[in-house]
Amino acid sequence: MISDLEKIYSVSANNMKRSVIRELLKLTAEPDIISFAGGLPAPASFPKDEIREVMLEVMDKEPDFVLQYGTTEGDSLLRKRLVEHQYRTVEGMDITEENLIITTASQQALDLIGKIFINWGDKIIVGLPSYLGGLSAFRNYGADMVGIELDEHGMRSDLLEKTLSEMKAKNEKPKFIYVIPDFQNPTGITMPEYRRKEILDLARKFDVLIIEDSPYRELRFEGESQKTIYSMDNTGQVVMLGTFSKILCPGFRIGWVIAHKEIINKIVMAKQATDLCTSPFTQRIAARYLQKGFMESRIQLNVDLYRSKLDLMISSFEKYMPDGVSWVKPEGGLFLFLTLPEHIDTQEMFMRAVEKKVAYVIGTAFYANGMGKNTMRINFSYSDIDKIEEGVKRLSEVIKEELAK
């Protein structure tokens, strides 16, 4: 073995942290723990019979195609279908197939965006809090993350304007603004259209790209769908990310980026050297699944499933949670956020929760600036429905014990 292994890692590698979620999740693997950590879809949401049917068809009719290498841009059938049926028709987005590349799920999309835009020390703007996987991907390219607090309508446009103005005064410009407008991870907050418009106007005024990450968009339980920021712009100022991980299954590892074709070109070049192509096998199964019209009814089933889980979780909160614990009921997605009295540190409390056989993700993991010590992310999609009330009860007991200290 070489003598100086510890010294030869890249600056990026030395900067990497093992995901806090991941390390904490290891503690929650025992079957008697009710885990509200993680961000897994419910196994019951997977369309097993339909996937099995499509898979057999694909293996019988086009095995040589699906088992071979594919193009870096992705399966043309899948791209066409997404562009025409989903984004042009449903979302009113002015795009063609040149504006869409398939990625190895949206985590790869975040990594490739980091790769093509971020030089070490470059500033980017992120929500406080924001998706941990996005923060990690950007951090590995050396992003200097400037956090903007959220209110109940998402990223605060007043603070965003202030920050962009201050940066401009210093002749600085962030590489992009990273937002998750629909049922944000971790807060569950959805930006109303007026706020999306404000963010877009600021991006235009200050000449900055927006990264619109939207993995949960189709999982709306109530209220009106809000236009995508991409569709409010349609000029290429916005880069939008989508995925099948939450509406079909994560196991296929399929996501996509929609962007100006010059940006897609750069992502193609980056992806080529990163994993050559996403599995043509899982891509073609997904494409045929969409063609058969299975997606719409399945999404409806899953929306009903997750709505009932969320309703039960909220009613359990109301029943068990002590005063001083607050939450906002999300209109969709997989997550909600609990805010505890300020003196409670959810990381410090975590081991006691695990002892009581319940788990969550500590809020600080989502804050680029280390805030959020008294918050936690709660996932409501994964736990069995008969475990939710009991899990909330256990969690409330841990919190009550903390409050009594």
Place this chain on the structure above:
Amino acid sequence: MISDLEKIYSVSANNMKRSVIRELLKLTAEPDIISFAGGLPAPASFPKDEIREVMLEVMDKEPDFVLQYGTTEGDSLLRKRLVEHQYRTVEGMDITEENLIITTASQQALDLIGKIFINWGDKIIVGLPSYLGGLSAFRNYGADMVGIELDEHGMRSDLLEKTLSEMKAKNEKPKFIYVIPDFQNPTGITMPEYRRKEILDLARKFDVLIIEDSPYRELRFEGESQKTIYSMDNTGQVVMLGTFSKILCPGFRIGWVIAHKEIINKIVMAKQATDLCTSPFTQRIAARYLQKGFMESRIQLNVDLYRSKLDLMISSFEKYMPDGVSWVKPEGGLFLFLTLPEHIDTQEMFMRAVEKKVAYVIGTAFYANGMGKNTMRINFSYSDIDKIEEGVKRLSEVIKEELAK
């Protein structure tokens, strides 16, 4: 759209080139072209019936597992199987599951190795010529590639020693030495054990890691298997890369890295933010496929198939190629390398070859230093057996015309 898109890309993105192979391949998509370019396995090599059988079993018995997120390290069944049956037993490598991570095919392994080791401007050592996808992956992290010429036994140890000594005198050390010992891409050359030992001894003497990329190792048509450099070391000085792309199918996107567990730890962290996990669906199908013992007989079938294609190609070369064109018959793999008289530029000749309906990859694409203008890579695995002689004939005519100029 923002006003300065061209200016906001990262240094890495500005440095990226569209793959030469890829651009040239676009010209070869017409069905009447006989293409010796690309590096695709033959569709006839895919075990379609066996995959179909295993896939159905997996979907019937463990759908919730395969459709869900998986761990970043990879499917434990697959890792265990590879470690115990392949590497410990067959290859005599002293490893446990902690030494192996599954990647989204070996291109991702190359990317992650770049990510954890290379800072902008770091030197690495590569063969002249060497696998284009490796060069691209490392280039995107800013590697300064120091090329070492090959002879008929692979990377020249005398030149390697000279280079390492010169670097040492300047207080420089490369991050690693990148080699492809078995049926190298693009030359088809295999390093005999004595040469592997020399390279390893130099790596030890100069305290440098070796990256041993071995995607074709199992596809040996003749001669004796040569020990892996990893097994000649077994201390962690070597990082070895493997893949199912050439022995099962590329469409599953499954590869792996074998390394010291500290290096695997870093790769796990890097992969987490890169694509979270490789498809648990394709991983589990591969694991069950191995468990059923399908792999060994399939490899034998494919070795027979590729050997017959190679034999036909070599006899066609002998029949048609003019004096001054030389090649070395490989003992396995997918590729061989043609060297033409020095004044012929294969890039300049390429369009005339396409007009004659035959294609290859220009040699310069594989040379980090721009050499190899009179060389080309020829793939013999993909073309139908009834096209090989005709393709060689066409290629020989193009070369003869160049010689007659």
